[in-house]
Amino acid sequence: MNTSKDMTAGNPIIIKIDPSDNVAIVANDGGLQPGTKVPGGVVLKDFVPQGHKFTLEGIEAGGDVVRYGEVIGQAVVDLPEGSWLNDRHIRIPEAPSLEDLPLATRKIDDSPALEGYTFEGYRNLDGSVGTKNVLGIMTSVQCVTGVADHVVRKVKNELLHKYPNVDDVIAITHSYGCGVAIQAPNAAIPIRTLMNLARNPNLGGEVLVVGLGCEKLQPDRLVPKGREVAANVVCLQDIHEDGFEGMIARIMEMVEERLVRLDKRLRETCPVSDLVIGVQCGGSDAFSGITANPAVGFATDRIVKAGGAVLFSEVTEVRDAVHLLTPRVVDEEVGKALIREMSWYDNYLEEGNSDRTANPTPGNKIGGLSNIVEKALGSIVKSGTCPISDVLGHGERVKKKGLVFAATPASDFVCGTQQLASGIVLQVFTTGRGTPYGLAMAPVVKVSSRTALSKRWFDLIDLDAGRIAAGEADIETVGEELFQMILEVASGRTQTAADKLGLANDLVVFNPAPIT
Numbered sequence: 001m002n003t004s005k006d007m008t009a010g011n012p013i014i015i016k017i018d019p020s021d022n023v024a025i026v027a028n029d030g031g032l033q034p035g036t037k038v039p040g041g042v043v044l045k046d047f048v049p050q051g052h053k054f055t056l057e058g059i060e061a062g063g064d065v066v067r068y069g070e071v072i073g074q075a076v077v078d079l080p081e082g083s084w085l086n087d088r089h090i091r092i093p094e095a096p097s098l099e100d101l102p103l104a105t106r107k108i109d110d111s112p113a114l115e116g117y118t119f120e121g122y123r124n125l126d127g128s129v130g131t132k133n134v135l136g137i138m139t140s141v142q143c144v145t146g147v148a149d150h151v152v153r154k155v156k157n158e159l160l161h162k163y164p165n166v167d168d169v170i171a172i173t174h175s176y177g178c179g180v181a182i183q184a185p186n187a188a189i190p191i192r193t194l195m196n197l198a199r200n201p202n203l204g205g206e207v208l209v210v211g212l213g214c215e216k217l218q219p220d221r222l223v224p225k226g227r228e229v230a231a232n233v234v235c236l237q238d239i240h241e242d243g244f245e246g247m248i249a250r251i252m253e254m255v256e257e258r259l260v261r262l263d264k265r266l267r268e269t270c271p272v273s274d275l276v277i278g279v280q281c282g283g284s285d286a287f288s289g290i291t292a293n294p295a296v297g298f299a300t301d302r303i304v305k306a307g308g309a310v311l312f313s314e315v316t317e318v319r320d321a322v323h324l325l326t327p328r329v330v331d332e333e334v335g336k337a338l339i340r341e342m343s344w345y346d347n348y349l350e351e352g353n354s355d356r357t358a359n360p361t362p363g364n365k366i367g368g369l370s371n372i373v374e375k376a377l378g379s380i381v382k383s384g385t386c387p388i389s390d391v392l393g394h395g396e397r398v399k400k401k402g403l404v405f406a407a408t409p410a411s412d413f414v415c416g417t418q419q420l421a422s423g424i425v426l427q428v429f430t431t432g433r434g435t436p437y438g439l440a441m442a443p444v445v446k447v448s449s450r451t452a453l454s455k456r457w458f459d460l461i462d463l464d465a466g467r468i469a470a471g472e473a474d475i476e477t478v479g480e481e482l483f484q485m486i487l488e489v490a491s492g493r494t495q496t497a498a499d500k501l502g503l504a505n506d507l508v509v510f511n512p513a514p515i516t
Protein backbone atom coordinates (compact mmCIF):
# COMPACT_ATOMS: atom_id res chain seq x y z
CA MET A 1 0.00 0.00 0.00
CA ASN A 2 1.29 3.48 -0.85
CA THR A 3 2.61 5.29 2.23
CA SER A 4 2.16 8.91 1.17
CA LYS A 5 0.02 11.29 3.21
CA ASP A 6 -0.58 13.58 0.25
CA MET A 7 -4.04 12.70 -1.12
CA THR A 8 -4.07 15.35 -3.89
CA ALA A 9 -4.08 14.42 -7.57
CA GLY A 10 -0.40 15.39 -8.00
CA ASN A 11 0.50 12.28 -6.06
CA PRO A 12 -1.52 9.36 -7.49
CA ILE A 13 -2.41 6.75 -4.85
CA ILE A 14 -3.85 3.41 -5.87
CA ILE A 15 -4.84 0.45 -3.73
CA LYS A 16 -4.57 -3.14 -4.90
CA ILE A 17 -5.60 -5.72 -2.30
CA ASP A 18 -4.46 -9.11 -3.59
CA PRO A 19 -1.54 -9.90 -5.90
CA SER A 20 -3.94 -11.65 -8.31
CA ASP A 21 -6.26 -8.63 -8.65
CA ASN A 22 -6.55 -7.17 -12.18
CA VAL A 23 -8.17 -3.97 -10.89
CA ALA A 24 -7.13 -1.39 -8.30
CA ILE A 25 -8.94 1.59 -6.81
CA VAL A 26 -8.04 5.26 -6.87
CA ALA A 27 -7.57 6.70 -3.37
CA ASN A 28 -7.01 10.38 -4.21
CA ASP A 29 -9.53 13.03 -3.14
CA GLY A 30 -11.40 14.13 -6.25
CA GLY A 31 -10.27 11.14 -8.32
CA LEU A 32 -7.64 11.08 -11.09
CA GLN A 33 -7.72 12.57 -14.60
CA PRO A 34 -7.18 10.67 -17.87
CA GLY A 35 -3.49 10.54 -18.81
CA THR A 36 -2.36 10.17 -15.18
CA LYS A 37 0.47 7.67 -14.81
CA VAL A 38 -0.19 5.71 -11.61
CA PRO A 39 2.34 3.74 -9.53
CA GLY A 40 3.20 0.58 -11.44
CA GLY A 41 3.16 2.45 -14.76
CA VAL A 42 -0.47 2.10 -15.92
CA VAL A 43 -1.73 5.27 -17.65
CA LEU A 44 -5.41 6.04 -17.02
CA LYS A 45 -7.56 6.20 -20.16
CA ASP A 46 -10.58 7.68 -18.38
CA PHE A 47 -11.36 9.92 -15.44
CA VAL A 48 -11.56 7.61 -12.39
CA PRO A 49 -13.51 8.97 -9.38
CA GLN A 50 -12.19 8.44 -5.85
CA GLY A 51 -12.92 4.94 -4.58
CA HIS A 52 -13.57 3.63 -8.09
CA LYS A 53 -11.78 0.83 -9.93
CA PHE A 54 -9.63 0.88 -13.03
CA THR A 55 -8.08 -2.00 -14.95
CA LEU A 56 -4.44 -2.83 -14.27
CA GLU A 57 -4.35 -4.83 -17.50
CA GLY A 58 -6.63 -5.21 -20.50
CA ILE A 59 -9.74 -7.33 -19.80
CA GLU A 60 -11.66 -8.65 -22.79
CA ALA A 61 -15.45 -8.87 -22.83
CA GLY A 62 -16.41 -12.00 -20.87
CA GLY A 63 -13.13 -11.97 -18.91
CA ASP A 64 -13.03 -12.22 -15.12
CA VAL A 65 -12.71 -9.08 -13.00
CA VAL A 66 -10.70 -9.99 -9.90
CA ARG A 67 -10.66 -8.05 -6.61
CA TYR A 68 -9.74 -9.33 -3.10
CA GLY A 69 -8.34 -12.31 -5.04
CA GLU A 70 -11.93 -13.32 -5.91
CA VAL A 71 -13.93 -13.03 -9.13
CA ILE A 72 -16.39 -10.17 -8.64
CA GLY A 73 -17.92 -10.50 -12.13
CA GLN A 74 -17.25 -10.64 -15.87
CA ALA A 75 -16.55 -7.68 -18.12
CA VAL A 76 -19.44 -6.97 -20.54
CA VAL A 77 -17.25 -4.89 -22.91
CA ASP A 78 -13.56 -4.89 -23.78
CA LEU A 79 -11.75 -2.87 -21.14
CA PRO A 80 -8.24 -1.80 -22.19
CA GLU A 81 -5.58 -1.23 -19.53
CA GLY A 82 -6.27 1.94 -17.50
CA SER A 83 -10.06 1.96 -18.10
CA TRP A 84 -12.54 3.12 -15.48
CA LEU A 85 -14.64 0.15 -14.41
CA ASN A 86 -18.07 0.65 -12.85
CA ASP A 87 -21.27 -1.34 -12.29
CA ARG A 88 -22.31 -0.93 -15.95
CA HIS A 89 -19.16 -2.74 -17.11
CA ILE A 90 -19.53 -5.89 -15.00
CA ARG A 91 -21.99 -8.77 -15.10
CA ILE A 92 -22.66 -10.24 -11.67
CA PRO A 93 -21.62 -13.91 -11.29
CA GLU A 94 -23.91 -16.63 -9.92
CA ALA A 95 -24.11 -16.73 -6.11
CA PRO A 96 -22.08 -19.59 -4.61
CA SER A 97 -24.21 -22.75 -4.42
CA LEU A 98 -25.31 -23.71 -0.91
CA GLU A 99 -24.66 -27.38 -1.73
CA ASP A 100 -21.33 -28.98 -0.88
CA LEU A 101 -19.78 -26.01 0.87
CA PRO A 102 -16.68 -26.85 2.92
CA LEU A 103 -17.68 -26.96 6.62
CA ALA A 104 -15.28 -26.37 9.52
CA THR A 105 -12.28 -27.17 7.36
CA ARG A 106 -10.01 -24.39 8.52
CA LYS A 107 -7.48 -25.14 11.22
CA ILE A 108 -8.58 -23.54 14.48
CA ASP A 109 -6.29 -20.70 15.57
CA ASP A 110 -4.79 -21.72 18.91
CA SER A 111 -3.03 -18.44 19.68
CA PRO A 112 -3.23 -17.55 23.38
CA ALA A 113 -6.31 -15.86 24.81
CA LEU A 114 -6.14 -12.14 25.43
CA GLU A 115 -6.19 -11.37 29.13
CA GLY A 116 -6.18 -8.35 31.40
CA TYR A 117 -8.72 -6.11 29.62
CA THR A 118 -11.76 -4.87 31.52
CA PHE A 119 -14.56 -2.35 31.30
CA GLU A 120 -16.93 -0.77 33.82
CA GLY A 121 -20.39 -2.20 33.24
CA TYR A 122 -23.77 -2.71 34.92
CA ARG A 123 -24.14 -6.34 35.96
CA ASN A 124 -27.68 -7.74 35.83
CA LEU A 125 -29.29 -10.53 37.86
CA ASP A 126 -29.26 -12.84 34.82
CA GLY A 127 -25.48 -12.43 34.49
CA SER A 128 -25.60 -10.15 31.45
CA VAL A 129 -23.74 -6.84 31.61
CA GLY A 130 -24.96 -3.48 30.28
CA THR A 131 -23.01 -0.44 29.10
CA LYS A 132 -25.80 1.99 29.93
CA ASN A 133 -28.48 2.31 32.60
CA VAL A 134 -31.65 3.03 30.65
CA LEU A 135 -35.32 2.99 31.62
CA GLY A 136 -37.32 1.53 28.73
CA ILE A 137 -41.03 2.22 28.24
CA MET A 138 -42.06 -0.43 25.75
CA THR A 139 -45.27 -0.64 23.77
CA SER A 140 -46.99 -3.91 22.90
CA VAL A 141 -48.80 -2.28 19.99
CA GLN A 142 -48.46 0.82 17.82
CA CYS A 143 -51.81 2.21 19.11
CA VAL A 144 -50.22 3.35 22.39
CA THR A 145 -47.07 4.93 20.94
CA GLY A 146 -48.33 8.48 21.49
CA VAL A 147 -48.83 7.74 25.18
CA ALA A 148 -45.38 6.17 25.55
CA ASP A 149 -43.77 9.18 23.86
CA HIS A 150 -45.74 11.55 26.11
CA VAL A 151 -44.57 9.68 29.23
CA VAL A 152 -40.94 9.78 28.08
CA ARG A 153 -41.10 13.56 27.53
CA LYS A 154 -42.70 14.05 30.95
CA VAL A 155 -40.08 11.86 32.69
CA LYS A 156 -37.26 13.78 31.00
CA ASN A 157 -38.75 17.13 32.00
CA GLU A 158 -39.85 16.31 35.53
CA LEU A 159 -38.16 13.24 36.97
CA LEU A 160 -34.89 12.15 35.38
CA HIS A 161 -32.76 14.84 37.11
CA LYS A 162 -33.71 13.33 40.49
CA TYR A 163 -32.05 10.01 39.55
CA PRO A 164 -28.47 10.84 38.54
CA ASN A 165 -27.40 7.22 37.99
CA VAL A 166 -30.05 6.67 35.33
CA ASP A 167 -28.60 7.59 31.92
CA ASP A 168 -31.78 7.92 29.93
CA VAL A 169 -35.43 7.07 29.49
CA ILE A 170 -36.49 5.79 26.08
CA ALA A 171 -39.71 4.77 24.34
CA ILE A 172 -39.31 1.33 22.77
CA THR A 173 -41.92 1.61 20.04
CA HIS A 174 -42.58 -0.36 16.85
CA SER A 175 -45.22 -1.01 14.23
CA TYR A 176 -46.04 -4.57 15.30
CA GLY A 177 -48.66 -5.84 17.79
CA CYS A 178 -52.01 -5.88 16.02
CA GLY A 179 -53.46 -6.20 12.52
CA VAL A 180 -50.99 -9.04 11.96
CA ALA A 181 -51.28 -12.75 11.21
CA ILE A 182 -49.91 -13.67 14.60
CA GLN A 183 -50.18 -17.43 14.05
CA ALA A 184 -48.27 -17.38 10.75
CA PRO A 185 -44.99 -19.33 11.00
CA ASN A 186 -42.88 -16.25 10.24
CA ALA A 187 -44.63 -14.25 12.99
CA ALA A 188 -42.17 -15.97 15.33
CA ILE A 189 -39.54 -13.52 14.07
CA PRO A 190 -41.14 -10.20 15.09
CA ILE A 191 -42.51 -11.69 18.32
CA ARG A 192 -39.18 -13.02 19.55
CA THR A 193 -37.46 -9.83 18.40
CA LEU A 194 -39.76 -7.80 20.66
CA MET A 195 -39.52 -10.24 23.58
CA ASN A 196 -35.74 -10.13 23.37
CA LEU A 197 -35.57 -6.34 22.95
CA ALA A 198 -37.21 -6.09 26.38
CA ARG A 199 -34.39 -8.23 27.77
CA ASN A 200 -31.54 -6.09 26.41
CA PRO A 201 -28.92 -5.85 29.20
CA ASN A 202 -28.87 -2.03 29.05
CA LEU A 203 -32.47 -1.98 30.34
CA GLY A 204 -31.60 -3.74 33.61
CA GLY A 205 -34.69 -5.99 33.58
CA GLU A 206 -36.85 -2.99 34.46
CA VAL A 207 -38.83 -2.43 31.25
CA LEU A 208 -42.35 -1.07 31.74
CA VAL A 209 -44.70 -2.50 29.11
CA VAL A 210 -47.55 -0.21 28.04
CA GLY A 211 -50.35 -2.05 26.26
CA LEU A 212 -53.77 -1.19 25.00
CA GLY A 213 -55.65 -4.32 26.09
CA CYS A 214 -57.36 -5.65 22.95
CA GLU A 215 -54.25 -6.18 20.78
CA LYS A 216 -53.18 -9.50 19.32
CA LEU A 217 -49.74 -9.41 20.91
CA GLN A 218 -50.72 -9.55 24.56
CA PRO A 219 -48.39 -7.32 26.58
CA ASP A 220 -47.53 -9.95 29.22
CA ARG A 221 -45.50 -11.76 26.54
CA LEU A 222 -43.02 -8.88 26.60
CA VAL A 223 -42.29 -9.12 30.33
CA PRO A 224 -38.87 -10.72 30.85
CA LYS A 225 -39.13 -14.22 32.31
CA GLY A 226 -39.11 -14.32 36.10
CA ARG A 227 -40.72 -10.87 36.47
CA GLU A 228 -44.26 -10.49 37.78
CA VAL A 229 -46.66 -9.48 35.00
CA ALA A 230 -48.95 -7.20 37.04
CA ALA A 231 -46.03 -5.12 38.31
CA ASN A 232 -44.53 -4.67 34.84
CA VAL A 233 -47.49 -4.14 32.53
CA VAL A 234 -49.99 -1.33 32.33
CA CYS A 235 -52.94 -1.66 29.93
CA LEU A 236 -54.63 1.60 29.03
CA GLN A 237 -58.09 0.01 28.75
CA ASP A 238 -57.75 -1.35 32.32
CA ILE A 239 -56.74 1.87 34.10
CA HIS A 240 -59.42 2.91 36.58
CA GLU A 241 -58.43 6.57 36.89
CA ASP A 242 -60.40 8.98 34.65
CA GLY A 243 -59.23 10.63 31.45
CA PHE A 244 -55.80 11.12 29.91
CA GLU A 245 -54.35 12.82 32.99
CA GLY A 246 -55.50 9.91 35.17
CA MET A 247 -53.92 7.48 32.73
CA ILE A 248 -50.59 9.36 32.75
CA ALA A 249 -50.60 9.68 36.56
CA ARG A 250 -50.97 5.90 36.92
CA ILE A 251 -48.11 5.23 34.48
CA MET A 252 -45.85 7.82 36.15
CA GLU A 253 -46.28 6.01 39.49
CA MET A 254 -44.98 2.79 37.91
CA VAL A 255 -42.20 4.72 36.19
CA GLU A 256 -40.96 6.25 39.41
CA GLU A 257 -40.76 2.87 41.17
CA ARG A 258 -38.43 1.79 38.38
CA LEU A 259 -36.31 4.92 38.47
CA VAL A 260 -35.73 4.36 42.21
CA ARG A 261 -34.48 0.83 41.53
CA LEU A 262 -32.42 1.69 38.44
CA ASP A 263 -30.76 4.56 40.30
CA LYS A 264 -29.22 2.02 42.67
CA ARG A 265 -27.38 0.28 39.81
CA LEU A 266 -23.66 1.03 39.85
CA ARG A 267 -20.91 0.23 37.39
CA GLU A 268 -18.45 -2.48 38.37
CA THR A 269 -15.25 -3.75 36.80
CA CYS A 270 -16.05 -6.58 34.36
CA PRO A 271 -13.79 -8.66 32.12
CA VAL A 272 -14.11 -8.15 28.35
CA SER A 273 -15.58 -11.68 28.26
CA ASP A 274 -18.80 -10.07 29.59
CA LEU A 275 -19.06 -7.81 26.56
CA VAL A 276 -21.52 -8.49 23.71
CA ILE A 277 -21.15 -6.12 20.78
CA GLY A 278 -22.49 -5.94 17.24
CA VAL A 279 -20.81 -4.78 14.06
CA GLN A 280 -22.45 -3.59 10.86
CA CYS A 281 -21.83 -1.27 7.93
CA GLY A 282 -24.03 1.20 6.10
CA GLY A 283 -23.62 3.77 3.36
CA SER A 284 -20.59 1.75 2.25
CA ASP A 285 -18.09 2.70 -0.44
CA ALA A 286 -15.08 1.01 -2.02
CA PHE A 287 -12.91 2.13 0.91
CA SER A 288 -15.10 0.39 3.51
CA GLY A 289 -13.59 -2.99 2.65
CA ILE A 290 -9.97 -1.81 2.85
CA THR A 291 -9.92 0.68 5.73
CA ALA A 292 -12.85 0.71 8.18
CA ASN A 293 -13.97 -2.92 7.93
CA PRO A 294 -10.47 -4.44 8.34
CA ALA A 295 -9.91 -2.18 11.38
CA VAL A 296 -13.21 -3.46 12.80
CA GLY A 297 -12.05 -7.01 12.02
CA PHE A 298 -8.93 -6.40 14.10
CA ALA A 299 -10.99 -5.13 17.07
CA THR A 300 -13.40 -8.07 16.61
CA ASP A 301 -10.49 -10.50 16.96
CA ARG A 302 -9.32 -8.73 20.14
CA ILE A 303 -12.75 -9.00 21.78
CA VAL A 304 -13.30 -12.61 20.71
CA LYS A 305 -9.81 -13.62 21.92
CA ALA A 306 -10.61 -11.93 25.24
CA GLY A 307 -13.68 -14.19 25.56
CA GLY A 308 -16.37 -11.67 24.58
CA ALA A 309 -19.04 -12.01 21.91
CA VAL A 310 -19.10 -10.14 18.60
CA LEU A 311 -22.18 -10.43 16.40
CA PHE A 312 -21.87 -9.84 12.67
CA SER A 313 -24.96 -9.90 10.47
CA GLU A 314 -26.48 -8.66 7.20
CA VAL A 315 -27.39 -11.83 5.28
CA THR A 316 -27.45 -10.23 1.81
CA GLU A 317 -23.96 -8.85 2.41
CA VAL A 318 -22.41 -12.18 3.36
CA ARG A 319 -24.38 -14.44 1.00
CA ASP A 320 -21.98 -13.98 -1.90
CA ALA A 321 -18.97 -14.67 0.32
CA VAL A 322 -20.49 -17.59 2.25
CA HIS A 323 -17.93 -19.99 0.78
CA LEU A 324 -15.27 -18.02 2.66
CA LEU A 325 -17.21 -18.29 5.94
CA THR A 326 -18.28 -21.95 6.05
CA PRO A 327 -14.67 -23.18 6.44
CA ARG A 328 -14.45 -20.98 9.58
CA VAL A 329 -17.36 -22.47 11.58
CA VAL A 330 -16.41 -24.43 14.71
CA ASP A 331 -18.33 -27.55 13.72
CA GLU A 332 -20.71 -28.96 11.13
CA GLU A 333 -23.80 -28.07 13.12
CA VAL A 334 -22.90 -24.37 13.10
CA GLY A 335 -22.07 -24.65 9.40
CA LYS A 336 -25.49 -26.12 8.65
CA ALA A 337 -27.15 -23.33 10.66
CA LEU A 338 -25.27 -20.76 8.59
CA ILE A 339 -26.40 -22.38 5.34
CA ARG A 340 -29.98 -22.64 6.72
CA GLU A 341 -30.04 -18.85 7.28
CA MET A 342 -28.66 -18.15 3.79
CA SER A 343 -31.21 -20.49 2.27
CA TRP A 344 -34.12 -19.00 4.26
CA TYR A 345 -33.20 -15.56 2.90
CA ASP A 346 -32.77 -16.81 -0.67
CA ASN A 347 -36.38 -18.09 -0.46
CA TYR A 348 -37.61 -14.90 1.20
CA LEU A 349 -36.18 -12.79 -1.67
CA GLU A 350 -37.53 -15.22 -4.25
CA GLU A 351 -41.04 -15.05 -2.79
CA GLY A 352 -40.85 -11.27 -3.13
CA ASN A 353 -39.79 -11.64 -6.77
CA SER A 354 -36.52 -10.04 -5.83
CA ASP A 355 -32.92 -11.12 -5.88
CA ARG A 356 -29.53 -10.13 -4.62
CA THR A 357 -29.16 -7.31 -7.18
CA ALA A 358 -31.50 -5.28 -4.92
CA ASN A 359 -28.29 -4.58 -2.96
CA PRO A 360 -26.06 -2.48 -3.35
CA THR A 361 -27.81 0.88 -3.18
CA PRO A 362 -27.33 3.71 -5.71
CA GLY A 363 -25.09 5.45 -3.12
CA ASN A 364 -22.90 2.36 -2.81
CA LYS A 365 -22.45 2.40 -6.60
CA ILE A 366 -21.52 6.09 -6.69
CA GLY A 367 -19.02 5.22 -3.96
CA GLY A 368 -17.36 2.70 -6.26
CA LEU A 369 -19.00 -0.61 -5.28
CA SER A 370 -20.06 -2.30 -8.50
CA ASN A 371 -22.15 -5.17 -7.19
CA ILE A 372 -23.08 -7.32 -4.20
CA VAL A 373 -20.13 -9.68 -4.69
CA GLU A 374 -17.65 -6.85 -4.27
CA LYS A 375 -19.68 -5.44 -1.38
CA ALA A 376 -19.83 -8.83 0.38
CA LEU A 377 -16.08 -9.40 0.08
CA GLY A 378 -15.46 -6.04 1.73
CA SER A 379 -18.22 -6.55 4.30
CA ILE A 380 -17.20 -9.90 5.81
CA VAL A 381 -13.81 -8.44 6.72
CA LYS A 382 -15.58 -7.02 9.80
CA SER A 383 -15.78 -10.56 11.16
CA GLY A 384 -11.99 -10.72 11.60
CA THR A 385 -10.26 -14.09 11.50
CA CYS A 386 -11.60 -16.07 14.49
CA PRO A 387 -13.75 -19.19 14.13
CA ILE A 388 -17.54 -18.72 13.97
CA SER A 389 -18.85 -20.19 17.22
CA ASP A 390 -22.60 -19.91 16.69
CA VAL A 391 -25.39 -18.80 14.34
CA LEU A 392 -28.58 -17.02 15.48
CA GLY A 393 -31.86 -16.80 13.60
CA HIS A 394 -33.52 -13.39 13.15
CA GLY A 395 -34.07 -11.72 16.55
CA GLU A 396 -32.73 -14.64 18.64
CA ARG A 397 -30.85 -13.89 21.82
CA VAL A 398 -27.13 -14.63 21.98
CA LYS A 399 -26.36 -18.01 23.56
CA LYS A 400 -22.61 -18.44 23.13
CA LYS A 401 -19.54 -16.25 23.35
CA GLY A 402 -17.10 -15.82 20.50
CA LEU A 403 -17.76 -14.72 16.93
CA VAL A 404 -21.46 -15.18 16.21
CA PHE A 405 -23.32 -14.79 12.93
CA ALA A 406 -26.70 -13.25 13.81
CA ALA A 407 -28.96 -13.36 10.75
CA THR A 408 -30.49 -9.95 9.96
CA PRO A 409 -31.39 -8.04 6.83
CA ALA A 410 -28.62 -5.65 5.74
CA SER A 411 -30.93 -2.64 6.24
CA ASP A 412 -29.13 -0.52 8.85
CA PHE A 413 -32.09 0.12 11.15
CA VAL A 414 -33.49 -3.43 10.92
CA CYS A 415 -30.06 -4.90 11.60
CA GLY A 416 -29.63 -2.51 14.54
CA THR A 417 -33.02 -3.50 15.97
CA GLN A 418 -32.30 -7.22 15.66
CA GLN A 419 -28.81 -7.00 17.11
CA LEU A 420 -30.28 -5.15 20.13
CA ALA A 421 -32.75 -8.03 20.47
CA SER A 422 -29.85 -10.46 20.32
CA GLY A 423 -28.39 -8.62 23.31
CA ILE A 424 -25.68 -6.29 22.04
CA VAL A 425 -24.78 -3.51 24.45
CA LEU A 426 -22.72 -1.51 21.93
CA GLN A 427 -22.53 -1.42 18.15
CA VAL A 428 -19.67 -0.53 15.83
CA PHE A 429 -20.87 0.95 12.55
CA THR A 430 -18.67 1.61 9.55
CA THR A 431 -19.62 4.06 6.83
CA GLY A 432 -18.07 5.48 3.69
CA ARG A 433 -20.82 7.69 2.34
CA GLY A 434 -21.85 8.83 5.84
CA THR A 435 -24.96 8.39 7.96
CA PRO A 436 -26.16 10.01 11.19
CA TYR A 437 -27.31 6.54 12.38
CA GLY A 438 -27.65 5.92 16.10
CA LEU A 439 -29.48 3.67 18.59
CA ALA A 440 -31.21 4.89 21.75
CA MET A 441 -30.71 1.59 23.60
CA ALA A 442 -26.96 1.19 23.08
CA PRO A 443 -24.05 3.40 22.05
CA VAL A 444 -22.97 3.27 18.39
CA VAL A 445 -19.31 3.91 17.55
CA LYS A 446 -19.16 5.20 13.97
CA VAL A 447 -16.02 4.56 11.93
CA SER A 448 -15.49 6.36 8.63
CA SER A 449 -13.76 4.68 5.72
CA ARG A 450 -12.44 7.99 4.33
CA THR A 451 -10.67 10.90 6.02
CA ALA A 452 -12.59 13.43 3.91
CA LEU A 453 -15.85 12.21 5.49
CA SER A 454 -14.56 12.36 9.06
CA LYS A 455 -13.31 15.91 8.43
CA ARG A 456 -16.60 17.07 6.92
CA TRP A 457 -18.68 15.24 9.58
CA PHE A 458 -16.20 15.88 12.41
CA ASP A 459 -18.95 15.84 15.04
CA LEU A 460 -20.81 12.78 13.65
CA ILE A 461 -17.93 10.32 13.19
CA ASP A 462 -16.06 8.77 16.13
CA LEU A 463 -13.00 7.29 14.43
CA ASP A 464 -11.28 7.92 11.09
CA ALA A 465 -10.08 4.73 9.39
CA GLY A 466 -9.36 6.67 6.17
CA ARG A 467 -5.85 7.21 7.54
CA ILE A 468 -5.18 3.62 6.44
CA ALA A 469 -5.72 4.53 2.76
CA ALA A 470 -3.50 7.58 3.13
CA GLY A 471 -0.73 5.48 4.66
CA GLU A 472 -0.85 7.48 7.89
CA ALA A 473 -1.75 4.51 10.06
CA ASP A 474 -1.91 0.76 9.55
CA ILE A 475 -4.89 -1.53 10.11
CA GLU A 476 -3.51 -2.78 13.44
CA THR A 477 -3.05 0.76 14.81
CA VAL A 478 -6.57 1.89 13.91
CA GLY A 479 -8.00 -1.48 15.02
CA GLU A 480 -6.32 -1.16 18.41
CA GLU A 481 -7.61 2.44 18.73
CA LEU A 482 -11.10 1.11 18.02
CA PHE A 483 -10.73 -1.69 20.60
CA GLN A 484 -9.68 0.85 23.25
CA MET A 485 -12.52 3.18 22.22
CA ILE A 486 -15.03 0.34 22.60
CA LEU A 487 -13.85 -0.22 26.18
CA GLU A 488 -14.01 3.52 26.95
CA VAL A 489 -17.52 3.86 25.54
CA ALA A 490 -18.69 0.63 27.22
CA SER A 491 -17.43 2.05 30.53
CA GLY A 492 -19.35 5.31 30.09
CA ARG A 493 -16.12 7.33 30.08
CA THR A 494 -16.49 8.43 26.44
CA GLN A 495 -19.74 9.42 24.77
CA THR A 496 -20.24 8.58 21.10
CA ALA A 497 -21.02 11.31 18.58
CA ALA A 498 -24.59 10.03 18.12
CA ASP A 499 -25.17 9.97 21.90
CA LYS A 500 -23.76 13.48 22.34
CA LEU A 501 -26.14 14.77 19.68
CA GLY A 502 -29.05 12.60 20.85
CA LEU A 503 -29.44 10.94 17.44
CA ALA A 504 -31.28 7.63 17.33
CA ASN A 505 -33.08 5.73 14.61
CA ASP A 506 -36.51 4.21 15.14
CA LEU A 507 -36.63 0.54 15.94
CA VAL A 508 -37.79 -1.33 12.85
CA VAL A 509 -38.93 -4.87 13.55
CA PHE A 510 -38.55 -7.36 10.69
CA ASN A 511 -41.96 -8.88 9.98
CA PRO A 512 -41.89 -11.36 7.08
CA ALA A 513 -45.41 -12.57 8.03
CA PRO A 514 -48.64 -11.13 6.59
CA ILE A 515 -50.32 -7.95 7.82
CA THR A 516 -54.09 -8.40 8.06
Ligand code: CA
Nearest residue numbers: 281282410412
Ligand atom coordinates in the same frame (compact mmCIF):
# COMPACT_ATOMS: atom_id res chain seq x y z
CA1 CA B 1 -26.22 -2.34 7.06
